[in-house]
Amino acid sequence: MRLLMVIAILIFAMPMTGFGWAEGTNILLDPNLMCKKTRRLRGKLAEICRHDSALLKEIIINGINLGFRECEFQFRNRRWNCTVLRKSMRKILMRDSRETGFVNAITAAGVTYAVTKACTMGQLVECSCDKAHMRRNGGQPQMVTAATAEAALERQQQAAMLRQQMPLQDQHPSQRLSRMNNASTMTDIAPVEHRGGRNRRPGGRRGRHKFWDNIKFPEGQWEWGGCSDNVNFGLRHSRVFLDAKQRQRRSDLGTLVKFHNNNAGRLAIRDAMRLECKCHGLSGSCTVKTCWLKMPPFREVAGRLRDRYDSARKVTLRNDGNSFMPESPHARPANKYQLVFADESPDFCTPNSKTGALGTQGRECNVTSSGSDRCDRLCCNRGHTRRIVEEQTNCKCVFKWCCEVTCEKCLEHRAVNTCL
Incomplete structure (x- = not known):
């Protein structure tokens, strides 16, 4: 029993x-x-x-x-x-x-x-692309500077944090839906229960680093638009x-x-989000610059x-x-x-088999490399073998008007080093 x-x-x-x-x-x-x-x-x-x-x-x-x-x-x-x-x-x-x-x-x-x-x-x-800035301007792009763009992103983050901290039962139904599906604010994605106090996740200080700290905003006025x-x-x-x-x-x-x-x-x-810009104007001039965020x-x-x-x-x-x-x-x-x-x-x-390691036997290494693929490092000082292999490559390529390139096949010899 x-x-x-x-x-x-x-x-x-x-x-x-x-x-x-x-x-x-x-x-x-x-x-x-x-x-x-x-x-x-x-x-x-x-x-x-x-x-x-x-x-x-x-x-x-x-x-x-x-x-x-x-x-x-x-x-x-x-x-x-x-x-x-x-x-x-x-x-x-x-x-x-x-x-x-x-x-x-x-x-x-x-x-x-x-x-x-x-x-x-x-x-x-x-979902669609992020047009939050255009929505706040009646659906039209708006002219901003680096300072006003950072201030707008700061307001977005603060508003999103308030929405996340507000209990669901205290929110209007439209706010609840926005909390789940709002696609326009870029906020810290750490869970709310870990954003401070005793339950905060270890490591790092809260709130100081913003994702737009890595973005280089253009000088002067520019149009926040695009997609x-x-x-x-x-x-x-x-x-x-x-x-x-x-x-x-x-x-x-x-x-x-x-x-x-x-x-x-x-x-x-x-x-890693970056700002991409496009110039508009007559004869290639940049009288208006439109910018948007892109991965x-x-x-x-x-x-x-x-x-x-x-x-x-x-x-x-x-x-x-x-x-x-x-x-x-x-x-x-x-x-x-x-x-x-x-x-x-x-x-x-x-x-x-217990750890999932497959070993490096049979792996190709590089004798002239100074990196992780160097033969003595990749082969764990077990040594390696060297052999010459023949490979077919395209050679003597000729461009023919309008839209054709013809090549011959050539045999090349290449040294291959393999871990023992």
């Missing part, structure tokens, strides 16, 4: 400790699983799953695939090359290592990017899907780390996240069980833009 009781306790205890990461792993590896169990879903996530198939496709499939492809590119020359092989990636995502943190951040950024781009391109009926990228819509819907509430224990360091890195990935998109290429954002992977901070759970702190007593707390991890990375030099 005692044995049966022990088995029963273990069965009921297992989902509490492993459910969150297992579910998160399945979502990233197979995005279609997100909405298959709609009975478990509540709130906005359930709404989108049941009624918003186009948005779901844009968020889950395009966004997460974008993140994984960019992860492979950024780490193509490293020992861990972010392989998307299912068994390997599943093992990686079950840990709280640097690699897991980067995958969570880049996929959250990918979802934000894909949804924001879909809004701007008019592919979703739920700005609606990044706030992408931020909110990325959080709805990837930060869905999971069953967890009070002292769940893995979930705290995951949500922190998700948020860091989204902030990397928001804080940079996703590769630029991924490069910044890769740099944050290299400088990621190791953290441990605080005694309160609701937050984390640096593992080293002399280290500074991580701010909301930095990546964090709780587990040391495995050795990716040799295959290990």
Whole structure:
């Protein structure tokens, strides 16, 4: 009888400790699983799953695939090359290592990017590009300076924070709808319960850094118009899907780390927004300049996240069980833009089925490189082999009027170095 009781306790205890990461792993590896169990879903996530198939496709499939492809590119020359092989990636995502943190951040950024781009391109009926400044001017572009543009963005952020802090029951129905669907304000996307006081997330000081601090506004007067990228819509819907509430224990360091890195990935998109301008006037003059906010290429954002992977901070759970702190007593707390991890990375030099490491045997390396793809570094000092391969390339290309280019096929010899 005692044995049966022990088995029963273990069965009921297992989902509490492993459910969150297992579910998160399945979502990233197979995005279609997100909405298959709609009975478990509540709130906005359930709404989108049941009624918003186009948005779901844009968020889950395009966004997460974008993140994984960019992860492979950024780490193509490293020992861990972010392989998307299912068994390997599943093992990686079950840990709280640097690699897991980067995958969570880049996929959250990918979802934000894909949804924001879909809004701007008019592919979703739920949103459009951001024309908040034109709406305040009767639907017409307005003339601003750097100072007035910053003041307008500041007012937007303050108004959005007030709306988020106001209890839902105290809001007019139109305000409640605006709180959920307003696509015009660009606010800090940290959850309200963590915006100060005892429950604030560790690391960073609140409110000082604004996303427009990185934007270079033109001198003099210019016209705020055009079709700005609606990044706030992408931020909110990325959080709805990837930060869905999971069953967890009070002292769940893995979930705290995951949500922190998700948020860091989204902030990397928001804080990389840039101002693009176009000149108007006779004979190419710039009598009127129209400007709007636009996201940079996703590769630029991924490069910044890769740099944050290299400088990621190791953290441990605080005694309160609701937050984390640096593992080293002399280290500074991580701010909301930095990546964090709780587990040391495995050795990716040799295959290990438990950690998901595939090893570097057979990988191509570069003997003349000084980077991570250098042969002695990538091959973990095991040595490498060298062979000459023949490759067909286009050569002696000739342009023919009007619209044709003809090339011959030439054989080229290339040295290939492979890790032992």
